[in-house]
Amino acid sequence: TQLLEQSPQFLSIQEGENLTVYCNSSSVFSSLQWYRQEPGEGPVLLVTVVTGGEVKKLKRLTFQFGDARKDSSLHITAAQPGDTGLYLCAGVTRSNDYKLSFGAGTTVTVRA
Amino acid sequence: KAGVTQTPRYLIKTRGQQVTLSCSPISGHRSVSWYQQTPGQGLQFLFEYFSETQRNKGNFPGRFSGRQFSNSRSEMNVSTLELGDSALYLCASSLPDFYGYTFGSGTRLTVV
Numbered sequence: 001t002q003l004l005e006q007s008p009q010f011l012s013i014q015e016g017e018n019l020t021v022y023c024n025s026s027s028v029f030s031s032l033q034w035y036r037q038e039p040g041e042g043p044v045l046l047v048t049v050v051t052g053g054e055v056k057k058l059k060r061l062t063f064q065f066g067d068a069r070k071d072s073s074l075h076i077t078a079a080q081p082g083d084t085g086l087y088l089c090a091g092v093t094r095s096n097d098y099k100l101s102f103g104a105g106t107t108v109t110v111r112a
Numbered sequence: 113k114a115g116v117t118q119t120p121r122y123l124i125k126t127r128g129q130q131v132t133l134s135c136s137p138i139s140g141h142r143s144v145s146w147y148q149q150t151p152g153q154g155l156q157f158l159f160e161y162f163s164e165t166q167r168n169k170g171n172f173p174g175r176f177s178g179r180q181f182s183n184s185r186s187e188m189n190v191s192t193l194e195l196g197d198s199a200l201y202l203c204a205s206s207l208p209d210f211y212g213y214t215f216g217s218g219t220r221l222t223v224v
Contacts (some may be wrong), residue, residue, distance in 0.1 A: 037206075045214065098168040105155075
């Protein structure tokens, strides 16, 4: 059983559309991170959120951390083909500070 | 600055053999974590080292081991390789705050 549940597992959209990826857990996280991974490469950190209710924006990407610090979402506005990739959420719990646990990931495909 | 360097990038081994993978973290990063990534299981935590001490270990058999040197470089070893050990092995380094991990490109291990 994954500590972090991501949904949906796959997402295929047309260029210009919006999309949202969700990351949920029953555990409380001291920090939650989002990564994007391309085939054959390691994940690349997009953002870290640490405060409940926090919203961070990175160009067309908006990240939210739930008030209870148990869930997060990633919203992409006007998706582009360059946004294609595997999106992973990962969190560190207070009881296990030395371990970053990952969700299963959401594969996003943006068609031109 | 230089990123996380993993060597080798690709490796083919035979069942029963052993293998050693290497990871050089970003300069100044003293925490090094290892992950196994497979299509079925996603990113699974192997272990984390800080100042040459293993602080956390995932649920992997004793065939998987690691160590960290005084210069923060890390190695992981897998003995008596099995077909199921075929995976992308990722190393990540971070500052002590755990607010963001930098991953290497990984070592693709194929066991035949």
